[in-house]
Amino acid sequence: MSDITRMASVAALLGDPARANILTALMDGRALTAKELAFAARVSPSTTSGHLARLTDAELLAVEQQGRHRYFRLASPLVGHMLESVMAVAGPEPRPAVAWKGGEALRTARTCYDHLAGRLGVALTDALTHAGHVALTHDGGEVTDQGHAFLHAFGAEPAAGKRVFCRPCLDWSERRPHIAGRLGAALAERCLNLGWIARQRDSRAVTITPAGTDGFRATFDIDLH
Amino acid sequence: MSDITRMASVAALLGDPARANILTALMDGRALTAKELAFAARVSPSTTSGHLARLTDAELLAVEQQGRHRYFRLASPLVGHMLESVMAVAGPEPRPAVAWKGGEALRTARTCYDHLAGRLGVALTDALTHAGHVALTHDGGEVTDQGHAFLHAFGAEPAAGKRVFCRPCLDWSERRPHIAGRLGAALAERCLNLGWIARQRDSRAVTITPAGTDGFRATFDIDLH
DNA sequence: TTGATCGTTCGATCGCCACCGAATTGTGTG
């Protein structure tokens, strides 16, 4: 099988709505059982089982058995990156008459692996760049000296030693870059620890707590309506 | 239509081998006619026309009319990036008994948009990092002071002003990063101007000229077999 | 052991779509 036909067969796996739902449900890095994934995909358990077998065969998913449960997760970060890049091409909904509530929550703030995306992620990125704390280009970025001091005070300084901390990650809903990489992970973790944001049960969306509303405004001058 | 189903429909477009061939044939940025793409996809012109209509509708391709010819090209670099990321997941052929000649050429050296990939791209990246000219992490990278001097002497220094020059781009055939971004583009252009590499007519593969064999060995200590 | 839950396998149905050839439209050439 040639490289191209193998690529096509991988893409075909993403091309089914049920499998696409399964994969996106796993994008936050959690491992879910077959039954939970059946619910996420909105198809019967038997159908889901078939999909999971194909995805595991293709090594898009890894599986771990625990008792009578089988936990599925993305086989590698590469898979998540692929999904985001396809989402970036698919682009945002072209002006829906009425925005879907769940989708709206995802657009406001969500996790992209270990960092923040959505409007919050983009706003945070804008705030840091405008303040001169980080310098971003379309294909890289770094923290300024002043930025290091700020991040240290904020409590989100990533491990030292390496000089490159951040990588822009194109946001599929905002179509603008947000901070990923180690800096993105450190920022997200700090916001969680401060209680500014909270993960939701069955979604990659995160909610901004009242404390977070105040904090983001005071520290970053961010006010998401 | 939800975000996920839109992603699925985009992925489904890549999931057909004929369309996958069409898209990869356009990955070097050239614009090709419907007939040429029919040949690349190995299906009839009528079938190709249908595929091209769907790809254009979905805005994966852009089309430009010139006389009685219609030239198709990728609608944006995002599309190319998506294809590379799917290839990275699809991974290299698991040890074929006999390597396909064309595929082998692609693995040796090819263009990935504006920079070099394949064994040559990876070897170049290794040489620059081992010499301490660039510092790469998995999500970013930059040129050292010593590296700036070296690149200036080599004639491949990218435009100054911005501090971040390079971005690692995962190689789908080697599964290792190579240098992309502005530095990658500058390196590829310099190698072309030096006559070390030459583009091939109908492929993204590039050939290493005799001058290139000598040059890569003398300057970077690279010797591909 | 019995019952309950999780997950897979099997068989059958059904719809979608890739494909081709022939006919058609549009454009440049002799």
Place this chain on the structure above:
DNA sequence: CACACAATTCGGTGGCGATCGAACGATCAA
């Protein structure tokens, strides 16, 4: 104008795969 060529449209065919329900094996709790 007649002809050649590029590209699309149309009608018909065929096959792949998504789906479900029912039955079955596996595991844990009582």
